[in-house]
Amino acid sequence: MDDGALDAIWDFGDPAGSERRFTERLAQVRQEDGDDVAETLTQLARALGLQHRFEDADRTLDEAEAVVRDDDRRARVRILLERGRVANTAGRTGRGADTFRAAWELARTAGEDALAVDAAHMLGIVEEPKLAWEWNERGMELARSSPDPAAQRWVASLANNMGWAKHDTGAYDEALELFELALSERERQDDPARTRIARWSVARCLRSLGRTEEALAEQQALASELEALGETDEYVTEEIAECLRALGRT
Secondary structure (H helix, E strand, O other), X not given: OOHHHHHHHOOOOOHHHHHHHHHHXXXXXXXXXXXXXXXXXXXXXXXXXXXXXXXXXXXXXXXXXXXXXXXXXXXXXXXXXXXXHHHHHHOOHHHHHHHHHHHHHHHHHHOOHHHHHXXXXXHHHHOOHHHHHHHHHHHHHHHHHOOOHHHHOHHHHHHHHHHHHHHHOOOHHHHHHHHHHHHHHHHHHOOHHHHHHHHHHHHHHHHHOOOHHHHXXXXXXXXXXXXXXXXXXXXXXXXXXXXXXXXXXX
């Protein structure tokens, strides 16, 4: 199963709904040739883990281990990734770092660039700051050099994560460069919802840089767009308030 097919099933904001869809997909592939059973099980386990049903997720990954073909390195990488994600979400010792490193190595050997970048991205989350930064850089280098569009799509997420890492240290100019990279990638991907998040991050960083009028204008523009869609976002509202306070306005 390719990444596009998996993405079409996923809704990370609704893991229970994703669980239902992966369960339906699992029944379908079992009736067919069965080649995608192990990989589908890994994503079902991920949906369970996001619901904090860790024992169910572990059992589902055990089932994936039992049915995966010896030569199916892609599915084996996914099993490692989801083992790590369960460990991270559950707060287990090491937060899955060893498993993510194993996933990185196997994915690189198998030529699965997108999955390798995913592993590096997770190591950028679970490792201590210095190692986390190195893994983010490693993932970014692969994402930007890979011919695989699925790997290239990771640039925005990695730039966002790296931007916040720089922001947290007070390196606001460097953070802004990374947030602007993430924004340009989201715009290129034609993803309006994630583009709005990237715009929020740029504006938030502008406030940290003291460019508060620019930050306020962008947050107000976001609020207007959301209002037109019949939506609100508490983070946008909060930032408008912070900008107004910084400017001494009611």
